[in-house]
Every structure is written in structure tokens, then in C-alpha cells.
Amino acid sequence: MDSISSISIDSLVQQYRISQRTPVLSLENRKTNISARLSALAEIKAKLDALFSTLKDLSLSGASSKFLAFSASSSSTSVVSVSASSAASKGTHALRVTQLAKADTIVSSQLDSTATGVVGATGAGEKTIRLSVNGVDTEVSITLEAGDTNSTVLSKIATAVNESSAGISASVVADTPTTSKLVFTSKDTGSANAISVEDVSGSLLKNIGLDQKDVSKRKAATGTTGGFLYSDIATLDANFNVDGIDIIRGSNSISDVLTGVSIELKGTQAPGDPPISITVGVDKSAIHATIEKFVKEYNDALTTITSKLTVDPDTRVRQIFAGDITFRNLRLNLRAIGSGVVSSVVPGNPRLLSDIGIKTNADGTLAIADTAALDEALDSDIAKVADLFSTSNGIAVRLKALTEGFVSSGGQLDSTSTSLNSQLKNLTNQIKRFDEQLDKKVERFRDDFARAQSAIAIAMQQQQTINSILAGFF
Helix, strand or coil: CHHHHCCCHHHHHHHHHHHHCHHHHHHHHHHHHHHHHHHHHHHHHHHHHHHHHHHHHHCCCHHHCCCCCEEEEECCCCCEEEEECCCCCCEEEEEEEEECCCEEEEECCCEECCCCHHHHHHCCEEEEEEEEECCEEEEEEEEECCCCCHHHHHHHHHHHHHCCCCCEEEEEECCCCCEEEEEEEEEEECHHHCEEEEEEECCHHHHCCCCHHHHHCCCECCCCCCEECCCCHHHHCEEEEECCEEEEECCCEECCCCCCEEEEECCCCCCCCCCEEEEEEECHHHHHHHHHHHHHHHHHHHHHHHHCCCECCCCCCECCCCCCHHHHHHHHHHHHHHHCCCCCCCCCCCCCHHHHCEEECCCCCEEECCHHHHHHHHHHCHHHHHHHHHCCCCHHHHHHHHHHHHHCCCCHHHHHHHHHHHHHHHHHHHHHHHHHHHHHHHHHHHHHHHHHHHHHHHHHHHHHHHHHHHHCCC
């Protein structure tokens, strides 16, 4: 009896719980399997998403085609730099630069920095000036105080102009330790942005050496008198020649001379210098990178799907989607398109990826095996390579249609994941309900066992009492 009473109720309860929970093990195994399938689906979706994104780009045609990648080079980048867009055309051009575009600049007279001559001649109070750039007038007000030094007056003008929308930047330059000048500079280059300034109220500009009659004549500045840095307005424009044609532009950044080519003028040439050679051609490195990205993402997707379908021939261990008809068909279709013929290309153009140096390996993955063949195809006619991917049944077009059905919102992977998550939720609820019922049974078992122990303890106590009484008779 002592051995019975000393039995741990917690130990018995634990054993009882384990024995009663056996039916749940199969539910938990199903949960584990579903979780593994969801994890595998997420891995496959990530690979297909990456591939689909690239395929969307590769399936574009016309001006949007990712294969219309051009590069431009200059024989002298210190004189001119160039870049090309998809609208460019292959070719070589001769360019000569004789004049760069410049910002218009007006400089005030040289003024004694600490003197007060300007405010003395102009008077204190609010003064208004008018600034004109490219046909737009802007009026700016400056408040002078009695006793303002010439340097202070110039700083007030510069601050007011810079805070306006006049299209002009202003600064005060200390040209010597004791003198200063005010400088107005147009924010944009070219004769169209030539500057004009005049007094509206007061004579502030006149008193710093920018009299209207001198400004209107574009009088040149000197070391001490105010005026324009470039008195001839024509010198503000860029002058250059392309393929024998003289061209004038108001900026050194030019994109409207050669279609699809941006030109940046950086320096000028002497009359005897040879012209700069501008070469526009297919950007093979960019296209190589695009194709390499496609090959990698295609291989990643195919390899990942294959890894989920295998059955080990020795151990017979089956991967999570072994035998799954949906993913078996997806793998087969990926391989068929990647190695298949594109019938929609113009006769005589590449019809297979192998025609441009991309071979299909035994496992269905792709490899750029012959870069010389790819370069030859790009040099021959980039449109032929583009058609292989983006014609009506081109490789990218067909692969895009195939993968879209899996990765799109509400597609095959989404619906499968939704179904599995629903099953997972139901199993979790079943296990929860079973455990709740088991908890109640365990409590009843604990109560019954406690009562049994109590009864045993009472019986043992009674037995001891009887034994004690009987011992008194002997």
C-alpha cells in the first residue's frame, strides 16, 4: 500500500496525456507536411517572380525593346562626351567645337568696400530694380539704411536677387583687400538667357556702375568700371560642326542634333585640330548582361522546381512535390520553350537560342556557350536577336505567358497556397479542440486519482488503528 500512495500523480498524468494524444500525431504530421509544401511554394514563387520580371522586359518590342541598347564614344572626352539611348542608330560622326555656351555676366564698378558713397548718392529707403532674362521681367526691392557701406549695399542687392525667381544668381566678390564688385550671372547659358537690368525707383544700379544706357549697349566691363563680361551676345552660344554642318545652341548639353544621342560639349579646338570622332554602336556589354540575367533566372527557376520533384533512386526518398502533375508540366513546358523553335521570326533569322550561342544542357538549363556567335548576331542585326525573344511566339513572350499563370495575383501558386493555408488552419483548430478536450479529461483523471490516494490514506490509517487495538489483547 505504501508503494501505491507514493506514486507521483504528475508522472501518471503525463503518461495518461501521452497515451490519450496518440490520434493527434497524424494531424501534426500532416501540418508538418503542409508547412513544408508552403515553404517550397514560396521558394518556387520567388524564383518565378524574378524570371517573370525579366521576361516582361525581354518581351517588349519596338522602341521599348531592351535589346535596343546603344553606346556612344568620343575620341576626345576632354572636348566632348556622348551617350546614346534606344532611339539611336549605328554610325560614326565628325564633330568640331569652336565655342562653348556661356552664362551671361554683368559686373558692377569696383567700389571701396568700407566707403558709404553708394547710399550717399542713392539715399536711404526702399529701391526697386528690374531684372530681365529670356523675356521675363522680375522686380526686386532693396532697403538701404543711412550709413550702409558699399560692401553692405552690394550684399543686400545680392541677397534680394538670390531670393527672387529672376533666373539670376548674384554674388559679391572682393577683388582686392579693400574693394568689392557685384556680379550678376544668368543661371542658364546662351544668348536667349542674356541679362538686362535697370532701375525702377531710385538710381541704385546707376550708382554701382550699371547705368541703363550702358547696359542697353552691352558695354564691356573693365577692371574698374561696370559692364558685361561678354559684350557680344553671340559669344554666349555654343558653336560646333557635325558632319560638315554648322550648328548653334544655347547650351553645352545637346540632345536634338543626332537622334538618340546626348552630346556634352566640354572644350574647344584650335583651327588645325582634327575633328572629334563620335561612334554610335550596339552596347553589347549591356545586352550580354541582359541575356546573362535571363539565363541565370531561367536556370534558377528550373533547378528549384526540379529539386522539389526528384525521387532519390537509391534511398527512394521523395521530395515535397514528387509526382505533382502541375509542377511536372511546368518543368516540361519551361524546357520545351527554352530549347524550342520560334516560328514567328523572319525566315533566315535565328530561330533557336542555340543559333546565337546559347546551348541547352542535358538537365534543361541554359548556358552561353559561344560568346563569339552571340557577338556576331549582335553585330549583324540586333533586331534579329530581339525578334527571337519578343516576336508573337518568341521565347520571352511564351515564357512570360507560362509563368504569369503561376505568379500573378490569384494565379496557380496563390490558389495553391490559399488552399494549403486553409488546410493548415483547420488542422490547427482540430488539434486545439482535441487538446482542450484532453485537458478536461486529464483534470478528471487527476481528480479521480487524488480521491483514490485519499481513500487509500484513510484505509491505511484505519488499518493502523485496528492493528494497535488488536495488539492490546495479546
